[in-house]
Amino acid sequence: MSTVFHRHPRYAVLVFAILAGTVWLLFADSHGPILQSGSRDLSLSARVSRAENIYQKILKGRKGLIGKFGPTPEKITMFPPDVSPWPPYTVWDFFPPAFNCPHERERIGTLGDGGKWVCGLSRVEDKKNCVVYSFGINGESSFEAEILNRTNHCEIWGYDFSVNSFGPEIPASEKHRTHFHPYGLAGNDNHGPENKVKYYTLQSLMDLNDHKFIDILKIDVESWEFEVLAAFVEPYLQSDRPLPFGQLQIELHTWDKEFPELLKWWEKLEQGGLRPFFQEPNMVYNNYNRGRHQDLTEYSFINIRGRNAFVSDD
Known part of the structure; x- marks a missing residue:
């Protein structure tokens, strides 16, 4: 040859x-x-568009899965009882994290309980007026500490009525970029002088802080997340405005939830432009509660509506 x-x-x-x-x-x-x-x-808009095309296939698949095991949402159980040789599905099969993060995807914070998966932290590395909200501190702030270490201008507002401050991971040199309040997050305001714990809606806290937009929103509030986000999202859907945050890291606690309720809530998030790009089961919870269903899991969402730093180069 x-x-x-x-x-x-x-x-x-x-x-x-x-x-x-x-x-x-x-x-x-x-x-x-x-x-x-x-x-x-390879433009950012093209990458986001391709990821959305893939995600739309998942929506069709969800309808098919409901039809197979329902055939209506009311007939779906969250975690069906054991059948031979195994249960045919769990609730999380209906909500896979199928949106492709258009940037680097990495775990921010400690390995194990406390860290969160973030899409494109580099996109806010030098962003002026970068705002991060963190609900649910519980004495562990490795997530917040790494964000401070990896960005130049991000400031973090933390809320948790069960503790008095951020965790010890926050270095003294960065505390001037943190703001802590022992408030609870709820679907309705309840913070009168007679209340031992003061509860605020997400919108009320944004108004109180004079914030129009949150770049990264972390929520871990022990099942209150459903009423919190339902109350927050609805006015934006009604007025057809983009949700005022770039991405969401959230732990879902599906205690005593029924599938139609969870489906309706999830579809509201999707209608608002939120797309899940990562899911991680809470294995610490599983280990301490053996024999229970996997009713706690972490999700990370990116907001594809509007022109935030994670989906737009403007």
Whole structure:
């Protein structure tokens, strides 16, 4: 073969060109649209669009799964009883984290309970007026500490009525970028002088702090998350405004929840533009509560509506 190539170099060049062209076309076909210039569209808007196309397939799949095991949401149980050889599904099968984070995806904070999965922390590394809200401190602030260490301007507002401050992970040199209040988060305000614990809605706290937008929102409030987000999201849906945060890290506590209730709540988040890009079961909870269903799990969402730092270059 090498002798043929030496004697007929033009033939060798032609063969190489054909092989290279074939490889290029196969790669292009499997990796997305090609621009007229011959290169794949790698812009942020294109990456988000491709991820949304993939996620829309999941929505169709969810309808199919409900039809298979329901056939209506009212007939779906969260965690069906054991059947041979195994239960056919769990509630989390209906809500996979199928949206592709268009940036680096990494765990921020400690391994194990306390850390959270974030999409594109680098996008706010130098962002001026970067705002982070953290609900549920519980004496552990490795997540908040790493955000402070990795960004230049982000400030963090923390809330938890069960403790008096952020955890010990916050270095003294960065405490000027933190703001702590022993308040509870709820679906309605209840913070009169007679209340031992003062409860605020998310919108009330934003108004109190004069914040129009939150870049990263972390919520871990022991099942209050359902009423908190339902109350917060609804006015934005009614007025067709984008939700005023870039991404959401949340622990879901599905204690005593029914599937139609969870489905309706989840679909409200999706309607508002939230897309799950990561899920992590709470294995600490599982270990201490063996024999129970996996009714606690962590989700991370990115907001694809509006022009926030995670989906827009503006």
